[in-house]
Amino acid sequence: ETGVTQSPTHLIKTRGQQVTLRCSSQSGHNTVSWYQQALGQGPQFIFQYYREEENGRGNFPPRFSGLQFPNYSSELNVNALELDDSALYLCASSPGSFLSPYEQYFGPGTRLTVT
Amino acid sequence: QKEVEQDPGPLSVPEGAIVSLNCTYSNSAFQYFMWYRQYSRKGPELLMYTYSSGNKEDGRFTAQVDKSSKYISLFIRDSQPSDSATYLCAMRGYSGAGSYQLTFGKGTKLSVIP
Numbered sequence: 001e002t003g004v005t006q007s008p009t010h011l012i013k014t015r016g017q018q019v020t021l022r023c024s025s026q027s028g029h030n031t032v033s034w035y036q037q038a039l040g041q042g043p044q045f046i047f048q049y050y051r052e053e054e055n056g057r058g059n060f061p062p063r064f065s066g067l068q069f070p071n072y073s074s075e076l077n078v079n080a081l082e083l084d085d086s087a088l089y090l091c092a093s094s095p096g097s098f099l100s101p102y103e104q105y106f107g108p109g110t111r112l113t114v115t
Numbered sequence: 116q117k118e119v120e121q122d123p124g125p126l127s128v129p130e131g132a133i134v135s136l137n138c139t140y141s142n143s144a145f146q147y148f149m150w151y152r153q154y155s156r157k158g159p160e161l162l163m164y165t166y167s168s169g170n171k172e173d174g175r176f177t178a179q180v181d182k183s184s185k186y187i188s189l190f191i192r193d194s195q196p197s198d199s200a201t202y203l204c205a206m207r208g209y210s211g212a213g214s215y216q217l218t219f220g221k222g223t224k225l226s227v228i229p
Binding site for chain 2: 004033035040041042043044045048056058090092104106107108109111
């Protein structure tokens with residue numbers, strides 16, 4: 001059992017709206033990464049937070065932003081939603097920024113549908 | 116050219132068959148090479164990882180990396196219906212400021228028919 005939880009499980013939003021997705025990291029993990037997985041595609045790296053600071057970002061526009069809290073839970077915020085933002089959003093936590101593969105665990109994801 | 120290429124399939128095999136899944140990559144800076152399994156409506160779970168060229172075996176699974184050809188493979192022996200899932204290859208690269216990111220292939224959807 002990985003211990004990474006995400007909420008909500010799924011939601012539906014309208015184009016132009018804003019959305020906040022939440023992730024609770026596994027106990028003892030201070031690093032969280034967020035990924036976007038479109039249907040039929042592999043996950044794409046959005047950004048990573050280490051000890052409440054963003055320290056890595058993929059090729060996503062600024063309307064994708066995040067927060068990490070002192071208890072290492074995390075939020076992904078997306079503004080001005082577009083139809084192409086419809087995807088499964090995954091968070092993954094690990095105990096350090098150097099990302100040993102065997103130490104990173106994914107949550108079940110939040111499925112976002114933008115209409 | 117995408118950094119990681121993976122044939123999305125779908126791939127359908129009879130129970131007991133040997134399955135071969137493959138990925139190619141273009142970035143020589145990639146370090147760890149990983150295979151994830153993703154069941155429908157679930158997050159990816161790490162199956163195997165390797166750092167260097169060569170083979171690594173774990174039960175029915177064998178991961179193979181050829182860095183000179185930029186080619187990785189996952190073999191599944193004696194495939195079972197419970198192996199039916201999407202298999203994602205992933206590679207770790209440096210994304211700056213002391214952080215690393217995973218670059219995934221598209222995933223291959225595998226069905227093992229009883």
